[in-house]
Amino acid sequence: MANRLQLEWDLRDHGWADCRIADGAAKATLFVSYCTDGLADLLSGVGGLYGATNRLERFFFDSEPMEVRWVLRREGADVAIAIYEFPDVAISLDLPDSEGHLAWTATKPLGELAHVVLATAQQVLKEHGEDGYMTKWIRYPYPVAALQDLRRLHLQHDQCELPHDMTLPLA
Template sequence: MSRLTITWTLRRHGWAFCKVADDKGEVEVFASYVTDGPEQFLHAVTRLAVTDTEARAEFEGEPQVYRWLFRRKGADVDICLLRADDSRKPDSSGVALWSSRHTITTLRRAALRAFDQVAYELGEDGYASQWGRPFPRAEVETLRTALHAAPGQSRPQPKDSAPQA
């Protein structure tokens, strides 16, 4: 499998551009701060890393919406990025902009690199000032902990999920 790159760039107050690329192609979508798109994305990747086989996240593009659909099969994750006309439209009405398959480790590392890079470049205060919401530190650290947990060890539960019995 190829290298996966995710880039999260703040260009104007309240607007971010997210570029995803691998050897199958690349696409850039944008997100508004009116929803918690970065937190949804990081939470979805963490859920896949910890317990779930399916997850999703949404970036509000006003008026369109960009949806990340993830389906884990063993160590691999099928990823599809869709554009829908608005948040009320079902996934089936959306247009696939990019899709690929990567290992969960590759996906987790790409997500962490994206937000570590923006934290390095802007600092958390600069991020908050430009984005209009706080830097998603808790979500980044939960994903980082999931990345380093060895198989068989207790793994962190994503925020808003019940502990596993």
């Protein structure tokens, strides 16, 4: 599929990561700092969409000094994804989405979003291991529980026929 969602999580040194999101239509690079637990928030945010068909999940990456705000709105089987950037997280958390810069947006099936987020998170674990992750991300451990929760939800609810990395046991 030409418009398939792509996500990369590139863990760098000293509590920074680059998060690259793209599909056939548009791409964005988001900077993430360890002030918030970005990978855990992403996994939990997508997991939270499974509750009801109109769920809304919001979370943000602290990008020192920017705020990168994710708004995930479930619309039946799909999720409307909007990512906004604000220049200063110290003052932007109370601002409405409309005052941010829309850095990336797309609507994707929930199953596709969950699969891609899972695969990306597992790639990070495969590359760095839990110890290596902690060394680089410093403030938070690798989010094992959030990964297991999302994988359980994805396998239960989405008829996904793609292969899944089962290296970590199910919670």
